[in-house]
Amino acid sequence: MYDYLIAPFLQYGFMQRALFGSLVLAVSCAPVGVFLMLRRMSLTGDAMSHAILPGAALGFVFFGLDIIPMTLGGLIVGLVVALGAGAVSRLTIQKEDASLAAFYLISLALGVLLVSWRGSSVDLMHVLFGSVLALNNAALALIVIIAVITLLALAIFWRALVAECLDPLFLRSVSRVGAPVHFLFLALAVLNLVAGFQALGTLLSVGLMMVPAAASRFWSNQVGPMCLIAIAIAAVSTLGGLLLSYHASLPSGPAIILTAGGIYFLSTLAGRRGVLRNAFTPRRHRAA
Amino acid sequence: MTDHCLRFENLTLGYAGHAAIHHLSGGVERGALTAIVGANGSGKSTLVKGIAGILKPISGICSARYRRLAYLPQQSELDRSFPARVIDLISLGFWQRRGLLGRLTKADRADLAGCLSAVGLAGFEDRPLDSLSGGQMQRALFARAMLQDADLILLDEPFNAVDARTIADLVQLVRRWAAEGRTVLCVLHDHALVREHFPQTLLLARKAVALGRTEVVLTPENLLRARNFQESWDEPAGWCEDGPSPGAGSSVGQGAVDKVSANV
Numbered sequence: 001m002y003d004y005l006i007a008p009f010l011q012y013g014f015m016q017r018a019l020f021g022s023l024v025l026a027v028s029c030a031p032v033g034v035f036l037m038l039r040r041m042s043l044t045g046d047a048m049s050h051a052i053l054p055g056a057a058l059g060f061v062f063f064g065l066d067i068i069p070m071t072l073g074g075l076i077v078g079l080v081v082a083l084g085a086g087a088v089s090r091l092t093i094q095k096e097d098a099s100l101a102a103f104y105l106i107s108l109a110l111g112v113l114l115v116s117w118r119g120s121s122v123d124l125m126h127v128l129f130g131s132v133l134a135l136n137n138a139a140l141a142l143i144v145i146i147a148v149i150t151l152l153a154l155a156i157f158w159r160a161l162v163a164e165c166l167d168p169l170f171l172r173s174v175s176r177v178g179a180p181v182h183f184l185f186l187a188l189a190v191l192n193l194v195a196g197f198q199a200l201g202t203l204l205s206v207g208l209m210m211v212p213a214a215a216s217r218f219w220s221n222q223v224g225p226m227c228l229i230a231i232a233i234a235a236v237s238t239l240g241g242l243l244l245s246y247h248a249s250l251p252s253g254p255a256i257i258l259t260a261g262g263i264y265f266l267s268t269l270a271g272r273r274g275v276l277r278n279a280f281t282p283r284r285h286r287a288a
Numbered sequence: 289m290t291d292h293c294l295r296f297e298n299l300t301l302g303y304a305g306h307a308a309i310h311h312l313s314g315g316v317e318r319g320a321l322t323a324i325v326g327a328n329g330s331g332k333s334t335l336v337k338g339i340a341g342i343l344k345p346i347s348g349i350c351s352a353r354y355r356r357l358a359y360l361p362q363q364s365e366l367d368r369s370f371p372a373r374v375i376d377l378i379s380l381g382f383w384q385r386r387g388l389l390g391r392l393t394k395a396d397r398a399d400l401a402g403c404l405s406a407v408g409l410a411g412f413e414d415r416p417l418d419s420l421s422g423g424q425m426q427r428a429l430f431a432r433a434m435l436q437d438a439d440l441i442l443l444d445e446p447f448n449a450v451d452a453r454t455i456a457d458l459v460q461l462v463r464r465w466a467a468e469g470r471t472v473l474c475v476l477h478d479h480a481l482v483r484e485h486f487p488q489t490l491l492l493a494r495k496a497v498a499l500g501r502t503e504v505v506l507t508p509e510n511l512l513r514a515r516n517f518q519e520s521w522d523e524p525a526g527w528c529e530d531g532p533s534p535g536a537g538s539s540v541g542q543g544a545v546d547k548v549s550a551n552v
Contacts, residue, residue, distance in 0.1 A: 038370060160388055163380055167366045173340055173359040174383045174436070221371045221416050 026234030028147035031227040033213030045206040051104040052078040053111030078190035146195040207257035215264040218271025293318040293471040299348035308334040321466035326492035358438035375413040381435030493517035
């Protein structure tokens with residue numbers, strides 16, 4: 001038991017760093033994912049994770065596989081895409097899903113172009129899949145900073161975020177914070193994806209954000225508890241995924257997301273609002 | 289000088305350059321209880337949006353002087369599947385007083401419970417939103433409006449798909465608000481309800497047909513006139529040349545409007 005669960009983290013520094021980095025990431029990403037899901041923007045995370053590719057690629061083209069320029073590039077391009085798509089949907093009749101699709105596809109095409117221009121497809125795979133087992137100090141520091149910013153912003157704007165999801169028209173009638181909060185939230189999503197792609201790669205960073213969030217919906221009917229449950233699921237997934245990756249020699253990113261996926265399926269079946277509970281409701285009913 | 293809460297001067301509101309309601313002039317006095325009546329497409333909701341500041345005027349002036357506004361839209365963007373309890377929805381009503389960060393005080397919570405029981409939802413605090421019926425949801429939204437402690441209250445067809453008992457309860461609430469000196473505008477289709485409970489009426493047909501005391505406004509002649517108007521969105525419609533002068537736009541001129549509102 002000890003050999004399986006604890007020894008890998010005590011013996012190897014890279015496992016400790018991986019665990020620390022992905023746990024911090026879990027705490028930061030999961031609540032953002034819950035709000036994305038509640039705004040029916042679950043696939044936005046996926047689109048954004050592709051959209052940041054040209055930024056990362058630009059950093060890669062000019063500075064090689066260095067974490068700081070790739071991160072900054074991804075962050076800038078991600079923000080441009082998120083704010084651009086958000087602005088188009090706020091200023092025109094076009095809904096956000098359509099404007100985001102246009103923006104992210106343009107961005108993705110640019111990214112693929114850049115990577116193929118200078119690098120090989122092996123490099124592209126590296127950018128897309130990342131490696132949690134190779135987190136250096138700079139990457140860890142970045143993840144911690146982003147997590148602190150995210151949690152602070154969520155705490156301060158919690159009420160506005162909930163109001164903007166629950167009843168946006170009401171919020172507009174009493175306050176002007178609706179639009180800024182929406183953009184701030186998009187920025188938070190981008191920040192967390194950028195933080196995630198250090199650990200998991202752009203392709204899978206969105207998984208740690210959305211899969212625990214989606215699973216949490218089967219356990220609670222309130223936003224606050226949902227966020228805590230999503231964090232717990234994300235944390236357990238990173239722990240389980242890293243161990244799986246260590247013992248079975250699997251790539252760490254997919255192992256983490258697959259662990260989260262397992263918890264998701266378990267939740268759809270056995271959750272308090274899951275399939276089984278719905279299928280086997282008691283024949284007796286309460287009068288009111 | 290009468291104390292106007294709302295003042296329209298040759299107000300034109302619309303979408304993409306097409307007027308939905310035009311050349312509206314007149315005023316609503318502070319503390320008045322006014323029904324807004326008119327056919328579908330006559331510009332009722334548009335006017336309410338204009339007053340709430342959600343829609344900017346194409347031309348003219350819509351001046352609304354209030355401390356706090358409560359607006360219950362016809363087509364709510366409320367997400368009923370959102371994981372929240374009744375108390376989470378209702379307590380949004382504290383927004384104007386408590387803002388983004390202010391904590392709810394003990395008195396606020398007592399207030400909240402009082403509003404819930406006033407709308408007949410006592411003890412519903414922890415019920416999930418998706419378990420409410422249509423009427424209960426409407427009662428909950430009234431409780432939120434009540435909690436806003438607004439001096440200008442805009443209700444856009446609040447009694448759609450609501451049963452008679454709920455309507456009776458909520459109308460009493462609306463009357464109480466007016467009695468407390470709040471200005472209430474309520475979009476309605478039920479003329480009997482308007483005649484019974486609303487002293488003032490604004491009759492719309494993409495312009496003001498009449499504004500004033502309900503028994504003077506809801507006459508057969510006015511209602512007939514309100515039914516004959518061009519509802520359709522006419523893409524190549526000519527530019528409206530009507531001026532603000534009495535008689536050009538609305539057949540009830542400004543004199544009538546002003547005289548009536550002075551009687552309030």
